[in-house]
Amino acid sequence: MPSRSSLDNPHPFGEPAWTTSLLSPFYRDSHHRLRLHLREYLETKLFPHAFEWEQRGLRRLLIPGLPPKYRCGKSLPGDIPDEEWDLFHSMIVSDEFHRCPHMGVMWGLTSGNTIGCPPIINFGNEEQKSKYLPQVCNGELRFCLAITEPEAGSDVAGIRTTATLDSSGQFYVVSGQKKWITNGLWADYATTAVRTGGSGASGISVLIIPLKDTPGVSVRRMMNSGLHASGSTFIVFSDVRVPRANLIGRENGGFKIIMANFNPERLSLATGALRLARTCYSEAYAHALRRKTFGKPLMENQIIRAKFASMARHIETCYSWIEQLIFHMQNTPRAEEDPQLGARLALAKVQAGKTLELCCREAQQIFGGLGVNKEGLGAVVEQISRDMRVWVVGGGSEEIMDEQGMRLVMEKTLRTQNPRL
């Protein structure tokens, strides 16, 4: 049965349906326990500091999720046993983290390791795993993921950073630029896409490049409209010598490694976008009850209530879609190889981003002038309005995701109809 927390949002549709009186087939006791544990922990230990850390662009600690072998005896959040942990637990983690009103802070704490370590966890050799992962777990090392370049963002296969073996055959010499690398300012290593072969996807490899005190590496902070504390970084590599042992997987086999990172990242971005949308909804809901115009609360106007109905419809339908996709992934071996799933994940990410845009816009509208004020009652929604672009652009932007969603399923249909294609 659902377990409620005193920290739960009191407004209708302020929390996902499965945490209310509605039954769901997807959640067990451990999911409810995890949600309550994270809510308590984040509300008391982190969120109170988030505003200050975002203003000052600070970050404080690491919360990595690693296989038990490399976790140095540490348990999973909420003491959930490893054998009970499933993708719904991961969804809850993303949902709860995105309750932070200043997402730059959460990205500053977790994002680099979350996207920089999976290539090692999933494709690294044993030597690489035991060298890096326990230290990440102990908070001694931080990673970031460096793929995007000034000339190649959506088109990952077009990256230009080169890695050429030197005459000894033991070192790659790396030159190029990477842009918008989250946590790059503080990371010890960048899991980096480099060109070791010819043009296109088949010439790409993934290298673990040390950033700190490495000759030829320079980093500088990038100033974006939001996510100030996430440590967005421009990295330049000038003839950087990287041991050959730092190659993940096989040479020129990197594109598959990079693509494997994307499905979980898209799922997490979609879940996050929906929580941010829910926050916009809830903040505006409280304001509409409080704010009086023409002698009565805003909420007493049908046209304002219709805005909440629209927001709730969009949030709840997309959330249910994502639950169904997670259920499929959880119960289907090699689910990620099925284009039917890949297509839906891409489209669900777009839908979640559009839901966030709609809810943020409507919430700002309900706040009136307060919706653009960095202080005061509308400050959370104002912050989200600056942070949210990355949920629509990062991890596969809207146009690319819509196109991929259709292409993945159309290719099979077209081939069936015309085997020569």
Ligand SMILES: Cc1cc2nc3c(=O)[nH]c(=O)nc-3n(C[C@H](O)[C@H](O)[C@H](O)COP(=O)(O)OP(=O)(O)OC[C@H]3O[C@@H](n4cnc5c(N)ncnc54)[C@H](O)[C@@H]3O)c2cc1C
């Ligand atoms: C805050 C932030 C954090 C980030 N963190 C990281 C990180 O940690 N690591 C990392 O590697 N990258 C990171 N990125 C980069 C991000 O992944 C890219 O911004 C994203 O992939 C889009 O690339 P781009 O910005 O070069 O846009 P472009 O590829 O130049 O695209 C520009 C626009 O054109 C559209 N478009 C492009 N091609 C087509 C086409 N063929 N048809 C139709 N439309 C098209 C796109 O959808 C987009 O809207 C981050 C970005 C931001 C803003």
